[in-house]
Amino acid sequence: MSEQPSNTNGSGDAYGDLLDHEYDGIHEYDNPTPGWWHLIFIGAVLFAFPYAVFFHWSPMGWSIHEAYDAEVAAHTKKMFGELTDISPNDETIASLMGNEKFMSAMQGTFATKCASCHLASGGGMVGPNLTDDVYKNVKSLAEIYTVIDQGVTAAGMPAWGRQLSDIEIILMSAYVGSLRGENVAGGKGPEGDAIAPWPVVAPMKLESDNAEATS
Amino acid sequence: MSDSIEPTATTTSGGGQMESFVYDDKIVRMFMLATFIWGVVAFLVGVIVAAQLAFPQLNIGPWLSFGRLRPLHTNAAIFAFAGNGVFTAVYYSTQRLCKARMFSDLLSKLHFWGWQLIIVAAALTIPLGITTGKEYAELEWPIDIAIAVVWAGFFGINFIGTLIKRRERHMYVALWFYIASLVAVSVLHIFNSLAIPASFLKSYPVYAGVQDAFIQWWYGHNAVAFFLTTPFLGLMYYFLPKAANRPVFSYRLSIIHFWSLVFIYIWAGPHHLHYTALPVWASTLGMLFSVMLWMPSWGGMINGLMTLRGAWNKVTTDPVLKFFVVGVTFYGMSTFEGPLLSVKTVNALSHYTDWTIAHVHAGTLGWNGFMIFGMMYWLLPRLFQTPLYSVKLATTHFWIGTIGILLYVMSIYTAGITQGLMWRAFDQNGTLAYPDFVETTLRLMPMYWIRIIGGTLYLGGMALLGWNFFMTWKNRPSKYDEPVNQAPALTKDYTDPQNPPSRLSANTDLGHKGDVWLRGNWHRRWERLPVRFTVWVVIAVVTASLFEAIPMFLIRSNVPTIASVMPYTPLELEGRDIYIAEGCYNCHSQMIRPMRAETVRYGEYSKPGEFVYDHPFQWGSRRIGPDLARVGGKYSHQWHYEHLKNPPFLIEGSIMPKYGWMETSKVDFEGIQAKINAMLMLGVPYGAEIDTAPEIAREQAKLIASELAVQANDPPLAEIWDTKMIALIAYLQRVGVDIGNPAPEEAEGEE
Numbered sequence: 001m002s003e004q005p006s007n008t009n010g011s012g013d014a015y016g017d018l019l020d021h022e023y024d025g026i027h028e029y030d031n032p033t034p035g036w037w038h039l040i041f042i043g044a045v046l047f048a049f050p051y052a053v054f055f056h057w058s059p060m061g062w063s064i065h066e067a068y069d070a071e072v073a074a075h076t077k078k079m080f081g082e083l084t085d086i087s088p089n090d091e092t093i094a095s096l097m098g099n100e101k102f103m104s105a106m107q108g109t110f111a112t113k114c115a116s117c118h119l120a121s122g123g124g125m126v127g128p129n130l131t132d133d134v135y136k137n138v139k140s141l142a143e144i145y146t147v148i149d150q151g152v153t154a155a156g157m158p159a160w161g162r163q164l165s166d167i168e169i170i171l172m173s174a175y176v177g178s179l180r181g182e183n184v185a186g187g188k189g190p191e192g193d194a195i196a197p198w199p200v201v202a203p204m205k206l207e208s209d210n211a212e213a214t215s
Numbered sequence: 216m217s218d219s220i221e222p223t224a225t226t227t228s229g230g231g232q233m234e235s236f237v238y239d240d241k242i243v244r245m246f247m248l249a250t251f252i253w254g255v256v257a258f259l260v261g262v263i264v265a266a267q268l269a270f271p272q273l274n275i276g277p278w279l280s281f282g283r284l285r286p287l288h289t290n291a292a293i294f295a296f297a298g299n300g301v302f303t304a305v306y307y308s309t310q311r312l313c314k315a316r317m318f319s320d321l322l323s324k325l326h327f328w329g330w331q332l333i334i335v336a337a338a339l340t341i342p343l344g345i346t347t348g349k350e351y352a353e354l355e356w357p358i359d360i361a362i363a364v365v366w367a368g369f370f371g372i373n374f375i376g377t378l379i380k381r382r383e384r385h386m387y388v389a390l391w392f393y394i395a396s397l398v399a400v401s402v403l404h405i406f407n408s409l410a411i412p413a414s415f416l417k418s419y420p421v422y423a424g425v426q427d428a429f430i431q432w433w434y435g436h437n438a439v440a441f442f443l444t445t446p447f448l449g450l451m452y453y454f455l456p457k458a459a460n461r462p463v464f465s466y467r468l469s470i471i472h473f474w475s476l477v478f479i480y481i482w483a484g485p486h487h488l489h490y491t492a493l494p495v496w497a498s499t500l501g502m503l504f505s506v507m508l509w510m511p512s513w514g515g516m517i518n519g520l521m522t523l524r525g526a527w528n529k530v531t532t533d534p535v536l537k538f539f540v541v542g543v544t545f546y547g548m549s550t551f552e553g554p555l556l557s558v559k560t561v562n563a564l565s566h567y568t569d570w571t572i573a574h575v576h577a578g579t580l581g582w583n584g585f586m587i588f589g590m591m592y593w594l595l596p597r598l599f600q601t602p603l604y605s606v607k608l609a610t611t612h613f614w615i616g617t618i619g620i621l622l623y624v625m626s627i628y629t630a631g632i633t634q635g636l637m638w639r640a641f642d643q644n645g646t647l648a649y650p651d652f653v654e655t656t657l658r659l660m661p662m663y664w665i666r667i668i669g670g671t672l673y674l675g676g677m678a679l680l681g682w683n684f685f686m687t688w689k690n691r692p693s694k695y696d697e698p699v700n701q702a703p704a705l706t707k708d709y710t711d712p713q714n715p716p717s718r719l720s721a722n723t724d725l726g727h728k729g730d731v732w733l734r735g736n737w738h739r740r741w742e743r744l745p746v747r748f749t750v751w752v753v754i755a756v757v758t759a760s761l762f763e764a765i766p767m768f769l770i771r772s773n774v775p776t777i778a779s780v781m782p783y784t785p786l787e788l789e790g791r792d793i794y795i796a797e798g799c800y801n802c803h804s805q806m807i808r809p810m811r812a813e814t815v816r817y818g819e820y821s822k823p824g825e826f827v828y829d830h831p832f833q834w835g836s837r838r839i840g841p842d843l844a845r846v847g848g849k850y851s852h853q854w855h856y857e858h859l860k861n862p863p864f865l866i867e868g869s870i871m872p873k874y875g876w877m878e879t880s881k882v883d884f885e886g887i888q889a890k891i892n893a894m895l896m897l898g899v900p901y902g903a904e905i906d907t908a909p910e911i912a913r914e915q916a917k918l919i920a921s922e923l924a925v926q927a928n929d930p931p932l933a934e935i936w937d938t939k940m941i942a943l944i945a946y947l948q949r950v951g952v953d954i955g956n957p958a959p960e961e962a963e964g965e966e
Contacts, residue, residue, distance in 0.1 A: 013525070028469075031468070031521075041475070044509060048503035048504070049503075052500075064495060067809075078645065105644035109815075116865060151848075156850070156853050156854065162955045
């Protein structure tokens with residue numbers, strides 16, 4: 001860039017011209033800043049301002065929260081789209097107990113939300129054993145729904161109605177119901193009373209069953 | 216020796232009265248010894264906390280549990296080890312660059328002993344659970360005041376005083392970086408630490424929730440900038456060319472990277488809060504300024520590494536240069552990684568994981584540590600006026616340290632990315648692939664073992680330094696030679712050199728003027744005006760800060776009010792203070808991000824309005840355990856009780872410390888009133904009944920204990936109502952529940 005700048009002392013070597021600066025023996029070259037350094041720096045600045053305009057003010061930008069809502073809606077539609085008009089009664093819950101897709105999904109949810117008290121196996125720890133044949137606060141499948149939805153304050157069972165959707169709680173009731181009688185090894189001792197067996201009903205017919213059968 | 220004063224100095228300076236002076240090297244020796252001692256402490260505690268994560272049984276009692284020791288480690292590493300290292304560099308180089316003894320020997324001593332006392336106070340209070348709960352700013356208000364006095368007062372006056380009475384006309388770039396550090400750290404520390412004391416050792420920050428988070432990370436990020444970066448660049452600019460005996464690569468690059476760094480760094484803080492309840496505009500600013508910061512940061516690396524041109528052969532034999540080369544290289548890697556991590560989508564993966572931990576350790580172990588070690592090996596023979604005891608030992612230190620860092624960062628990078636990916640993995644049903652949080656922790660154990668080995672090697676390197684230090688000191692002369700230097704005083708009648716002519720052959724007048732401006736002679740003028748230079752740095756730092764802070768505090772829509780969010784009850788507030796004192800925030804976040812992987816695991820994402828009474832905010836920065844933002848009501852009292860007493864009993868493989876001691880540790884109910892009063896001063900609307908806070912707290916405690924006794928079917932448990940266990944459970948059961956409650960009647964008519 002510069003052949004012989006006036007503020008150098010004229011000396012220098014293969015690595016550049018020396019300035020007439022000297023501090024405790026330290027000298028400085030008059031080298032220019034590297035070109036690629038400028039390019040990336042200017043590039044970063046040129047990226048920044050259009051990005052802010054694009055992301056926040058243009059119609060093509062998106063909000064993080066809208067993107068999240070869309071993600072949740074897509075998942076709900078994919079997973080539970082065909083279950084929109086079900087209600088928490090014994091028959092409905094019983095008819096879902098055999099559905100592989102929903103029950104394996106609920107197994108995951110159970111591990112996230114319930115396992116800390118009931119163990120992932122359902123064998124019980126702080127919370128009661130869900131795999132034996134006796135129940136503390138429940139006489140029917142529909143009452144499982146109520147317990148999950150509203151909790152049992154005295155027993156320390158939280159109300160999940162705030163965190164899970166209605167459909168999820170219905171499915172979870174079915175999952176918990178399906179654990180009955182598994183009597184997993186190492187389960188907690190019985191608490192509560194023996195109750196009538198669940199009603200036997202035909203599995204709910206769902207389109208996804210056919211789709212899965214063919215795939 | 217190359218660092219003796221050249222007689223040519225008289226010809227370049229203003230030709231004032233010739234003056235004699237002696238450098239104060241005793242204070243440098245003191246700071247250097249303190250650097251070593253606190254370095255050992257910081258690294259040792261680091262190895263201990265690393266071991267506690269792999270072997271949780273090493274959490275011994277309340278005082279030596281991870282939540283209390285981790286802040287001790289970070290504070291010791293940053294403020295004790297790096298801090299004293301910076302002072303060593305500043306006190307040695309400033310005197311020589313100014314051709315002057317430090318302004319005041321008394322201030323030097325007050326600075327040294329004041330700083331060491333602060334460190335001792337920190338080392339005592341933090342393990343006792345006396346903390347503000349704000350990361351890297353944990354020290355309570357009396358110590359904060361002492362820091363302000365020692366830093367801005369003793370150190371600040373001493374340093375600026377030396378600049379003013381200097382005998383070198385122009386200030387070298389190292390001094391610019393020292394000025395920036397002095398100014399910015401003062402501003403950051405004071406504004407982040409503003410608090411209302413509730414008692415002698417307990418205070419609440421004046422900011423709450425979103426704003427507290429913003430100020431905290433404005434501080435936290437810029438502590439990295441102005442405590443761990445700019446002073447170390449100053450160190451590099453002095454010691455690296457001295458050790459290499461080479462001119463600095465580019466003066467112009469120093470100017471442009473200094474100012475761009477000082478101005479841009481300040482904005483980048485919000486990148487620590489991506490996807491949180493912080494307003495998205497602030498998050499965007501944080502990301503963009505971080506990306507823009509990449510090249511200003513690299514300016515320092517380029518000037519460091521390019522200065523070694525013509526001296527690379529020396530690197531093969533000189534351990535000092537080895538340390539510097541690897542140190543500067545780690546600086547370059549960290550300052551590339553910083554902007555990378557600040558990109559929102561990358562941060563979505565990395566945030567709350569060990570990736571951040573690996574990033575900061577590449578910076579502190581590689582850059583800060585190695586720059587300090589290089590400086591110390593260069594200083595030891597000069598300060599003790601005898602050859603270094605063993606160059607071979609120093610070289611061994613270098614290799615052990617390097618291997619230690621590599622083991623540390625590679626294992627912890629792997630841990631971070633592994634855990635981040637596990638947290639967000641879904642199976643084909645759209646449910647979490649790893650629903651049980653502890654699975655993602657246990658997967659990291661082999662990496663945690665490797666980290667312990669890496670950290671131990673780094674600490675072992677420190678032992679070699681200690682031996683070399685001691686043996687060199689032992690060989691010192693019976694009396695240090697204190698050479699009397701001479702330099703002319705600066706005179707007032709200095710005229711700056713003429714501007715160079717424009718290099719452009721054909722252009723407009725404006726073009727010529729612009730070209731002359733680009734040659735930087737205006738900056739040369741600033742370099743001989745330290746006060747004006749300092750003022751410009753203040754303006755750069757403060758302007759950038761205000762651009763973000765003013766909208767953050769003034770725009771109401773940043774924190775939309777949620778009518779159902781209420782202040783904590785007196786007992787919950789007490790429980791929250793226990794949560795803070797135990798350092799729970801070191802392992803648990805309270806901030807659910809709007810991502811399905813988070814809301815499925817933890818519950819509804821966090822809203823800004825939920826935190827308006829959180830003095831301080833407790834969003835956390837690392838999830839060694841799960842997020843707790845929605846823990847309230849999720850478990851029974853009994854579950855919390857059993858879990859706090861013995862976490863692995865409920866969660867197999869849990870690495871959480873045991874808190875059974877809380878069951879017998881009593882709450883100071885009478886002390887709660889002062890806390891509530893402090894909260895009232897901060898504007899928390901407690902209403903009229905609040906002069907009986909201890910009573911209200913006792914009632915709630917008895918209620919919770921009786922519920923616990925029923926749940927556990929163990930009536931005597933009701934007796935523990937007056938313990939910390941119950942207060943903490945009261946708080947945990949409250950966290951994040953307000954948002955689901957119906958709004959109170961008074962709130963009707965809003966909106």
